[in-house]
Amino acid sequence: MVTRYDTIILGAGAAGLMCAARAGQRALRVLVLERAEAPGKKILISGGGRCNFTNIGAGPGNYLSANPHFAKSALARYTPRDFLELVERYGIAWHEKTLGQLFCDGSAKQIVAMLLEECAGGEVELRCGEEIASVEHDDGFTVTTQNGAFTAPKLVIATGGPSIPKMGATAFAYDLGRQFGLKVVEPRPALVxxxxxxxxVLFRDISGVSAPVVATANGAGFAEAALFTHRGLSGPAILQASSYWRSGEPLFVDFVPERGPEWLLDAKHNHPRTGVRTLLREALPARLADILADRLGLDGDLGNLPDKALRSACERLRRWEFRPNGTEGFAKAEVTAGGISTAELSSKTMEAKKIPGLFAIGEAVDVTGWLGGYNFQWAWASGVAAGEAL
Incomplete structure (x- = not known):
């Protein structure tokens, strides 16, 4: 027996639940199929369990895509203020951290509960623990799981990307996109x-040390903390830059962003009997300062060092070149860059141009936000765009 709906949404994550709520509240009969045993699993672990649910400054410039203009329409029509109004309507207390990041005062569970309540308001049917065996397209779309077959004239791909596989994440969205002839921009780990x-490798010896830096990859620079780990580099500045970094390319780190371009020469003039190592220890954690000093190879008092050598050291500290040999992969990536090509979709509705009735939203699409609530805002905005177009 085949059960019929107006819309089937694959995935009960942030984008899928938002889309379902909007569609259901438009009096459509909506079914959400989720592989996991419960909805919103990535929402629950986000922001240390407090859900960094949006960023008040989110705009198209905070997203990476083969088409940087694609996200403009959806983001303009559903803004961080719009989502914040929803949060406040449910009485969820929130606070702003650095750089416009908004978090729940309490728990991420409140955001999931809010989305489920919005879905209930539209009489959305949510079925968890559903393993999708096949998706077929004829007059409409038929989705078969271990519990039966479901059909609808509209289908929304909202199953996310393969980042954090321990949460059950897979590349199913991209496989399905390819099945329907949609181009897929090669997925890769981002915010990783x-x-x-x-x-x-010697930098691994200072695992646990962090410092405020500016990390730059492919011309995109981010001023936040860098953290040295037993495998390499992490911390907000590095995670941000990682989305722009490509294998084989350099990553540049400014270790002294608060210092002037010739600060060592200025120090030589004012404190000629001070050493480079001592100055670095004033600017940076001691263990990091010592490694940098060793690599610079400038021993002795500043007054005894040539200006040319100090000028070169200033330049190197402001643009220290690392050559990462890789990333920690999808297992440690917060999101996936790449995905279903935006060239295949309407930026207004998220509907596939070649397959009427097929939609893709959220992380399934080649739109990747910065760290700090931007990816959630894309989930809400793209979910609303599709939900209102179904």
Whole structure:
């Protein structure tokens, strides 16, 4: 027996639940199929369990995509203020951290409960623990699971990307997109720690040390903390830059962003009997300062060092070149870059141009946000765009 709906949504994550709520509240008969035993699993672990549910400054410039203009329409029509109004309507207390990041005061469970309540308001049917065996397209879409077959004229792909596989994440969205002839931009880990090898292995010796830096990859620079790990580099600045980094390319780190371009020469003039190592220890954690000083190879008092050598050291500290040998992969990536090509979709509705009735939203699409609530805002905005177009 085949059960019929107006819309079937695959995935009960942030984008899928938002889309379902909007569609259901438009009096559509909506079915959400979720592979996991419960909805919103990635929401629950986000922000240390407090859910960094949006960023008040989110705009198209905070997203990476083969088409940087694609996200403009959805983000303009459903803004961080719109989601914040929903949060406040449910009485969920929140606070703003650095750089516009908004978190729940309590628990991420409140965001999941809110989304489920919104779905209930639209009489959305949610079925968890459903393993999808096949998806077929004829007059409409038929989805078969271990519990039966379901059909609808509209289908929404909202199963996310393969980041954090221990949460059950897979590349199913991309496989399904390809099945329907949609181009897929090669998926890769994003917001992910970078690994170091070769001569740079010595930086692993200071695992646990962090410092405020500016990390730059492919011209995109981020001023936040970097953290040295037993495998390489992490911390917010590195995670941000990792989305722009490509294998084989350099990563540049400014270790002294608060210092002027010739600060060592200025120090030589004012404190000629001070050493480079001492100055670095004033600017950075001691263990990091010592490694950098050793690599610079400038011993003795500043007054005895040539200006050219100090100028070169300033330049190197402001643009220290690392050559990461890889990333920690999807297992440690917060999100996936790449995905179903935006060239295949309407930026207004998220509907596939070649397959009427097929939609893709959230992380399934080649739109990747920065760290700090931006990916959730894309989930809400793309979910609403599709939900109102179904």
């Amino acid at each position: 720690p970078l690994t170091l090898g070769g001569e740079e």
